[in-house]
Amino acid sequence: MDNEEVLALFDRQMRETSPPDGPVARVERAGRVVRQVGPDPVWNGVLWSDLDEECADREIAEQVRHFGSLGREFEWKLYAHDTPGDLGERLLTAGFTAEPAEALMVAESKDQMGAVELPEGVELVPVTDPAGVALMTAVHEQAFGEDASRLARRMELQLAEAPDTLVAVVAMADGAPVCAARMELIPGTEFAGLWGGGTAEAWRGKGIYRALVSYRARIAAERGYRFLQVDASDQSAPILHRLGFARLSTTTPYVYQP
Template identity: 60%
Template sequence: MNDHVTSDPARLLTVFDREMRERARPDGPGARVERVGDVVRQVGATVHDWNGVVWSSPDLDASRADAAVAAQVAHCERLGCEEFEWKLYGHDRPADLGARLSAAGFEAEEPETLLVAPVADLATDVRLPEGIRLRTVRDEADVELMARAHEQAFGSDGSRLRHQVLARLREDPEHFVGVLALAGDEPVSSARMELYPGTGFAGLWGGGTVAAWRGRGVYRALVAFRAGVAAERGYRYLQVDATEDSRPILQRLGFTALTTTTPYVYRPARP
C-alpha cells in the first residue's frame, strides 16, 4: 500500500472495503466468516458473539439486494439468533438498501462515522490528568473493571463485553489490547484495540468515560496509548466507528472521515 493511495480518502476507503470487509476476519475465537452469494457475513460460535453482514457486493441491483436480504433473514431464523446485524455503509449499493432492510424487518440504529488515520501521523505520548493511571487488561479481575467502566459510561449491560474480552485473553491475546483508566482503584474509562493481521489496520473500540471525568483528556490518552502499541507492532492505520461524541475529538487528533456506517438489526419474533 503506497502513500499516494493512503493520502486519498476515496482510495483508502476502497482499500478498507477490500481488506476489512470483503476479506473480513472473524472478530473472536470460534467465530467464522462466510461469503455467501453477494454478501460476507460473520457467524458467531456462542450466544454472546456478533452475527451479521459486513460486506455486500458493490454492484447489487434492486432484485439481487432483496434476494440477499431475504436470505439473511432466513439464515438468522434458521440459526435462532437473538439478533442479526447488517452493517450498512454510506456508499453501499443500491442507494435505497437501507429502506429495503427496513421493509424486511431490520431496525436502523444510530449511524456512526468511519474514521481512519495513519498511525505515523498520531501522537503517541500519553498525557493523563492528575489522579489517573492506565493499566492494561490482563486477567479476569481487570475484565470486570473494564465492564464496570463500560456500564457506567454508556449505561448499557456489559455481559457481552465480559464474555468477548475473556475469550480474547484466553484464546487470542496477541491480537487484542485492553486498557483501563483508573482513579485510585476505581475504573473511570476503558477501551480496547483489535489487531487485524495481514491488513495493516487496527480497530479502536470503547473509550467511554464516566461523566465525572469527561472533558479532561482521558479519552485522548487512551487513543494515544493504543496508537503507540499499534506503531510498535507495525500496524499502519487505526480505524474507528465513531459516535457523534467522539468524532470531533478524533478528527482533531488526525483522523479522516471516510463514510458513515449504520447498524440495521433484525430481531426475530419469539413465541
C-alpha cells in the same frame, strides 16, 4: 492519506476478505454477501455486500432465513457508499431496526503516537485477565448506560484464546476505573480498530480519551498496523477530527431480531 484509496482498502481488508474477529467466529461468503457467524458471544452479521436493485431483496431475505434458522439476532452493517442507494430502506421494509449512525474515521497510526498525558492521579492499567475485564465493563456500563455482560464474555474468551488480537486498557483514579478502551487487531490487515473509549461523566473533558488513543496508536504502529479505524459516535467524532482523523463514510447498524 488518500481518503478514497484508504476507503477502498478498508472495504477490501476489513469487509470483503476480512478474517474472523474472534477465535470461535467464522466468516462465510454466501452469494453476494460476506457474513460472520458464531455462537454467543460472537458478533453475527453482514460485513459486506455487492448488491443491485434486482438482487437486493432476494439477498436480504436469504440472510434473514439463514440467521433465523440459527435462532440468532444479527446485524447488517451498512455503509453510506454501499449499493443500491436505497438498501437501508429495503432493510427497514424487511423488518430490521436501524440503530444510530456512526462516522467511519481513519488516521495513520504513526500520526497519533503523541505523548500519553494524563491528569494527576490517573494511571493506565492494561487489561489481561477477568478482573481487568470486570473493571473495564464497569466503567463501560457507567459511561454508555448499557449492559456490558456480552462484551465481558467476548473479551474473556479473546484473552484466553487469542490474546494477540486484543489490547485493552483501563484508566484508574483512586482505585476506581474512570475510562476504558480496547483495540481489535485482525491479523493480515492494516487496520487496528479502536473501540470503547467510554469515560465516566465526572472525568470527561480532561484528556483521558485522547491519551487512550495515543496509547493504542503506539502499540498498533509497533505491531505493524498502519491505520487506526473508529466507528465514531457524535460525541467522539469531534475529538477524533481535532486529532487528525478523516471521516471516510458513515455506518449504520441494522439489527434483525429472529
